[in-house]
Amino acid sequence: MRVHSLSWDIAVFLKRLPKNLRSNRWWIVWNKRLYLSTPRKGLATNRASQRNHVEDWVAESNHYVVWFLRAFRRKEFEGAQHALFLPELGMFGNMTKRLAAALATADSLGFGHVVVPRSAExxxxxxxxxxxxxxxxxxFWMCDTRDSPHSPVTVLHKTDFLSGRALxxxxxxxxxxxxxADLFxxxxxxxxxxxxxxxxxxxHLRGGDVFGPRKPASYGQPPLAFYQRILDNERWSAVTIVHQDDKNPVLRPFLETCKARKVPVTTHSGKVGEDIAELLRASTLVAGRGTFMPAVVGLSRNVKRVFYFHDKFSIHPPVPGVEIIRISDVEGTYVRDVLSNNWENSDYQRKLMLTYPQSNLGRGALH
Known part of the structure; x- marks a missing residue:
């Protein structure tokens, strides 16, 4: 169990204080307006213009009404006056999932706005x-405002599409x-x-913190055999490896595999935005484990097929027309020793990444 010092706790408190003063359980300050928290049953929507699930969703959300209308507990507001408010975004994968889900949800509910404050970026x-x-x-208010005293947003619904309630x-x-498409x-x-x-x-070959001091326990990566199986499955005209850095032990051996199979191979490693742009060119993708690649697939205007290993590949909101192919560990040792929330970047785990045989892998169902 990690124990923080008092000085660390104070430093975190002071760092978060400006953000918490703008958005908390009691109020939100946005676009030069004060919105006050309203009881869950204290807000009505216009039933004539909304579908039934809107009432259910609104009744269970955390919502804030502009301060001078706070006293009108049962006042009805048109859908165009409602906004989804995202207090957190995170890194690219989680950020993209949150934004795409918010845009689709707002449209489904008939809301007029999606609001992302600058502090969420x-x-x-x-x-x-x-x-x-x-x-x-x-x-879509993306980290910007029009600084208008006559804001069209009357009601803010604060929600988190990673851990909160979604449609x-x-x-x-x-x-x-x-x-x-609008996010793209x-x-x-x-x-x-x-x-x-x-x-x-x-x-896409993930590196970074997975192979550094942080070692996030739930983000062990696929074995070399996963990539080799896909390479051997079809006749590919070329391979491009988009990699974060050189830390993933699979990178060098897989390059050698491509050369041995006489498949032209190139690598690309740049800034995050540059890597995303390169991945968005692809029709056929292979995903590392994590939230990064589901976000890329959602944004892509070109992708047709995606291969992934074992788990951690869910796209929400859903993307139609993409063939998603799962490769699984049918023998089970790799999942048990590397992918069971037990990643430590140990010598044994790194060795298993390179030596686990293709014969232990199987192709799962298409969906």
Whole structure:
């Protein structure tokens, strides 16, 4: 169990204080307006213009009403006056999932706005800041405001689409493609080169903190055999490996495998935005474990097939028309020793990544 010192706790408190003063359980300050927390049963929506699931969702959300209307407990507000408010974004994978889910959910609920305050932006340089008009759908306030005293937002619904309550996938199915497309439209680093053909395999190889001092226990990575199996499964015209750094022990041996199979191979390692742009060119992708690649697949305008290993590959809101292929550890040793929330970057685990045989792997169901 990790024990923090008093000085560390004070430092964290002071760092978070400005953000907590702007958004907490009692109030939210946004766009020069004060919104006060309202009891869950104290807010009504216009039933004539909303579907039944809106009432259920609103009744269970944490919502805040502009201060001078707080006294009107049962006042009805049109859907256009409602906004989803995202207090946290996180890094690229979680950020993208939250934003795409918020856009699709707002459209499904008939809300007029999606609001992301500047304080929520943990990793900048991915999406354009600004107030983005989505052509009749929910207005997207991305870390920006119009500083208007006559803000069109009357009600803020604070929610987190990673740990909070979200609409079922079937409710979002009709709205998720447009949400993903609109999010792609505000991506800063879009692909500038032509899309790659189906026969060009693009692999994302995760490195970074997984192989550093932090060693997140739940993010052990696939074995070399996973990538070799996919390479041997078809005749590929070329392979591109997009890698974070050189820390993943699979990188060098897989490059040698490609050369031995006489498959042309190139590598790409740049800034996050540059890596994303390269991955978005692909028609056929191979995913490392984590939240990064589901976000790429959601944003992509080109992807047709994705291979992943064992787990940690769910796309929400859903993306239609993409073939998702699971490769599993049918023997079980690798999952037990590397992928069971027990990743330590130990010598044994790194060796297993390189020596685990292809014969222990199997192709799962398509979905």
């Amino acid at each position: 943990f990793s900048g340089g991915i999406y354009e800041r600004g107030v983005h008009d989505r052509g009749g759908r929910a207005l 079922p996938a079937r409710e979002l199915a009709a709205f998720s493609p447009r949400g993903w 439209s505000v991506l800063i680093n879009k692909p500038v080169k032509a899309p790659l053909p189906d026969s060009h395999l693009v692999i």
